[in-house]
Each structure stands twice: as C-alpha cells, then as structure tokens.
Amino acid sequence: MLIRPVEPADLEALYEVGLRTGDAGEDATGLFDDPRLLGEVYVGPYVMLEAGIGYTVLHEDRAPAGYILAAVDTRRFEAEAEEDWWPSLRERYPHPVDDPTTADEEMIALIHHPELAADGVVAEYPAHLHIDLLPHIQGKGVGRALIDRLFDELRTRGVPGVHLGADPRNERAIAFYEHLGFAHLGDDDDVVMGIRL
Numbered sequence: 001m002l003i004r005p006v007e008p009a010d011l012e013a014l015y016e017v018g019l020r021t022g023d024a025g026e027d028a029t030g031l032f033d034d035p036r037l038l039g040e041v042y043v044g045p046y047v048m049l050e051a052g053i054g055y056t057v058l059h060e061d062r063a064p065a066g067y068i069l070a071a072v073d074t075r076r077f078e079a080e081a082e083e084d085w086w087p088s089l090r091e092r093y094p095h096p097v098d099d100p101t102t103a104d105e106e107m108i109a110l111i112h113h114p115e116l117a118a119d120g121v122v123a124e125y126p127a128h129l130h131i132d133l134l135p136h137i138q139g140k141g142v143g144r145a146l147i148d149r150l151f152d153e154l155r156t157r158g159v160p161g162v163h164l165g166a167d168p169r170n171e172r173a174i175a176f177y178e179h180l181g182f183a184h185l186g187d188d189d190d191v192v193m194g195i196r197l
C-alpha cells in the first residue's frame with residue numbers, strides 16, 4: 001500500500017470513504033439522501049483549502065481507500081473555510097432547520113453553523129485531524145502509518161499538538177487513539193482527544 005499526499009482529483013473517492021465510514025466508523029450510506037453532504041463537511045475543505053493537508057492510502061487497485069486529513073492551524077482553517085468553502089455550499093443548501101433530525105439536515109446545519117474548536121483546546125492542540133479507512137484495509141497498521149506520516153509533517157512545521165473529535169459510540173476508534181497516546185480533553189458528551197507532539 002502506498003501513502004501519498006491527497007490531490008483534488010481524489011475528492012470523489014475520498015467522499016466515498018467518508019460516507020462508508022461515517023456512522024461512528026460504520027457505513028453511513030443508508031442514512032443520507034444526498035451522498036455528497038458528509039464529504040462536503042468533513043472531507044472537501046481539507047483537500048481543497050490551503051489550510052488543510054492530508055494523505056491518502058492507495059490499495060492494490062491504486063484507488064484511494066483511506067485518508068488522514070488535518071488542519072495545521074485550526075483557527076486559520078476555520079477562517080479560510082468561512083471565506084472560501086461554506087458560502088457556495090450555503091447557496092446550494094439554503095435551508096437549514098433549527099432542530100435537525102435527519103443526517104442530511106444535520107450536515108446542512110453544520111454548513112450554516114460550522115463547528116468551531118474550543119479556545120482551551122486550540123491553545124494547546126492547534127491542529128486537528130480526521131482519519132478513516134475502508135473496512136478492507138482496517139486493522140493492518142495503516143492507521144498508525146497515516147498518523148506517523150501526519151505527525152512527522154506537523155512536527156516539521158513546529159505544531160505543538162493535535163486534537164480530534166469522535167462519536168462517543170465509536171469505541172473502537174477511541175481505543176485506537178488511546179493506544180496511540182491521545183488523552184481525553186474535557187468531559188463533554190462529545191469526545192474530544194488530544195496529543196502533544
């Protein structure tokens with residue numbers, strides 16, 4: 001398996017990876033009417049904006065089968081997304097609802113009101129990441145290899161720490177992060193974890 005930086009041409013394949021792992025690590029395809037929405041929120045900006053970086057893993061068929069995506073500086077990423085990512089999506093998906101109940105509605109709400117990291121988290125862990133692998137390449141050391149690759153790059157750039165959010169139902173991923181040395185930050189219902197580099 002080959003790991004290389006993500007490219008704009010990978011976008012559709014990476015949206016597919018996100019969708020197929022988007023329900024607390026399991027396939028979210030059946031949850032969405034619009035199969036692009038999850039990728040528009042959690043994949044696209046990291047691939048397309050300058051403040052994002054990422055690596056993909058190519059399986060035997062040379063197609064992207066997983067990714068690690070990150071913002072080097074979360075505040076800079078949030079600002080660039082506000083300028084260059086969310087506005088066109090807000091036009092395409094113009095009607096957020098106050099109390100979203102479907103997966104589509106939840107993503108549209110996030111397009112209009114993006115999640116912003118807490119001040120106390122970005123002070124110590126200014127970068128953040130997302131990692132997802134298709135089932136056939138899970139459990140083979142690829143997750144650790146992608147994390148190592150990203151951490152090398154972040155250390156080179158002088159980044160002191162990285163955080164992430166996880167669905168509390170995703171016990172497997174949380175145990176993976178704990179195994180790699182991530183600590184739990186805060187005691188919210190949302191799981192936020194961080195590691196110093």
Ligand SMILES: CC(C)(COP(=O)(O)OP(=O)(O)OC[C@H]1O[C@@H](n2cnc3c(N)ncnc32)[C@H](O)[C@@H]1OP(=O)(O)O)[C@@H](O)C(=O)NCCC(=O)NCCS
Nearest residue numbers: 021025132133138139140141142143144172173175176179
């Ligand atoms: C979670 C995920 C990224 C982990 O990647 P992976 O390639 O399966 O994990 P690896 O095989 O690289 O495991 C790396 C190390 O973590 C350990 N590990 C993996 N899962 C673990 C678990 N659930 N509990 C404890 N240790 C675990 C491995 O034993 C291995 O240990 P070692 O390197 O010290 O021998 C991957 O399984 C995945 O993409 N899952 C679906 C999507 C998802 O849940 N993403 C996270 C969203 S928050």
